[in-house]
Amino acid sequence: MNELHPEQKKAFQAMTPGQKLQLLSDLYNSAQKLKAAGLRKQHPDWSEEQIQKKVREIFLYART
Structure with a gap:
């Protein structure tokens, strides 16, 4: 995966574990x-159903 934009990184760091799980x-x-x-x-x-x-x-x- 490419590097995160600094704003994205900041937003993820500010999230609680519960928010990340959601x-x-x-x-x-x-x-x-x-x-x-x-x-x-x-x-x-x-x-x-199928x-x-x-x-x-x-x-x-699935494999990553």
């Missing part, structure tokens, strides 16, 4: 919603 949770949830939207577009015939199962599978086995 931010992480929000980003994770947003990523799951985005992946689900992509799967719906790719597989319009899939049920919502979409959610695939999202869980993708995130379970």
